[in-house]
Amino acid sequence: MRQKSIAVLVVAAGKGERVSADGSTDPKQYRLVAGKPVLARTISAFLGVPNLTRLVTVIHADHAERYAALRLDDERLLPPVVGGASRQASVLEGLKALAPHKPDLVLIQDAARPFATLQVIGDVIAALDQYEGALPAIGVTDTIKRSADGRQVTVTEDRSQLFAAQTPQGFRFGQIFSAHMRASTIRRQFTDDAEIAEWAGLRVAIVAGDRDNIKITHPGDFTRAERIISGDQTMETRVGTGFDVHPFEPGDAVWLGGVRIPHKAKLKGHSDADVALHALTDAILGAIGEGDIGVHFPPSDMQWRGAASTVFLKHAGALVARAGGRIVNLDVTIVCEAPRIGPHVAAMQGIIAETLGIATTRIAIKATTSEQLGFTGREEGIVAMASASVEVPRVD
Incomplete structure (x- = not known):
């Protein structure tokens, strides 16, 4: 089944005047948090989304130079679009810019929310399999x-039915575009895109948000944002290494990095014998002190016979997440005379990134030969070596 293409629309067309009381002349989306502009942080958070095809930012007419100064460089970034007189109008301009690219799904994100996690983003995307819209x-x-005059209580609300909305809010593109076009013809301003979807009769799901996914609105929010980032100082970086070897046996293809590569032989092993993913899985497990593949997936267990090694890699990634950590970068070296690895590197990076929920820019895959020396030089098998850098909460 074809994977759905995803576009992101970042709304950054406001002047950010509500945070100017602290003396800053920069709109909030261009102010620095821990040395990096808020808008740059927001956009970067979405560039690691698997299947992301396009990202457009809607900016204020006076902010073209400020946006250019961010020096963002990614082929998926479209030129910025000038917004309208309201947030609703600005979103519509962004949707119009995305329409020629025909994405299946769109995520609409406030520029002033720089801390959207891949977990939250992924949950919103997953909900769109069953619903027309979703929001954290x-x-x-x-x-x-509730008070009618701001002085006397009228009623106490049932808070069990109340939720504070965040972004990104995700939708099936054609439906939210149509809803926004219809909404633009009536004299009503909606508070967010989910409300437009509700008005249009679309079903909107709620997924778990994140309390750190704050919207920077007031001067004090910058202090909180700095604290969220400085929380990384309670983390420590650990490094793990992995090494694996598999011999050849009669066959017509090998599995390497999750990619099936035609060859004159296949690799021998209990699972699919993907030597690259085995070394990588061991490196991640080693970084968090969780043993090796054999501990979690014993070769004596027949349920793993012929299993795709992405299952092992995904398990290792889940253990990192369970420990409250994150994968910083991965590095794999494959040693063989043949097959040629270079043409398949991008595909390998994509599969590993999707399996672990990280950006492809965090994954390096290299290949070399042993200059016809040893068993790899005699084309009797393939070796893979890997290292993983992982951040986990510090344990003193």
Whole structure:
């Protein structure tokens, strides 16, 4: 089944005047947080999304030079679009810019939310398999009072049914584009894109939000944003290594890095014998002190016979997430005389990135020969070596 293409629309057309009280002359989306502009952080958070095909930013007419100064460089970035008089109008301009590219799904993100995680983004995307729209939200924990005049309580709301909406809000592209076009013809301003979807009769799902996925609105929010980033100082970096060898046996293709490569032989092993993913899985497991593949997937267990090694890699990634960590970068070296690895590197990076939910820019895959020396030189098998750098909470 064809994977759905995903576009991202970042709304950055506001002047950001509500945070100017602290003396800054920069709109909030261009101000620095820990040395990096808020908008650059927001965009970077989405460039690691698997199947992302296009990202467009809607900016204020006066901010073209500020946007250019971000020096963002990615082939998936479209030229910025000038927004309208309201957020709703700005989103519509962004949707019009994306329409010629015909994405299946679109994620609409506030520029001032720089901390959207791949977990939250992925949950929104997954919900679109069953719903026409989805948004992350946090259940309200404070007691909510309603007042008609701001002085006397009228009623206490049932907070069990109340949720604070976040972004990204995701939709099936054609449906939200049509809903926005219809909404632009009536004299009503909607508070967010999900409300437009609801008005248009689309079903909108709620997925778990993240309390750090804040929208920077007031001067004090920058202080909180700095604290969120400085929280990384409670993390420590660990490095693991992996090494694996598999011999050849009669066959017509090998599995390497999750890619089936035609060859005059195949690799011998209990699973699909993907030597590259085995070394990589061991490197990740080693970085978090979780043993090796054999501990988690014993070769004596017949359920793993012929299994795709992406299953092993995904398990290792899940253990990192469970430990509260994140994968920083991965490096794999494949040693063989044949087949040629170079033409398949991009595909390998894509599969590894999708399996682990990380950006392809965090994955390096290299190939070399042993100059016809040893068993690899005699084309009797393939060797793979890997290293993994992982950040996990510090344990003193």
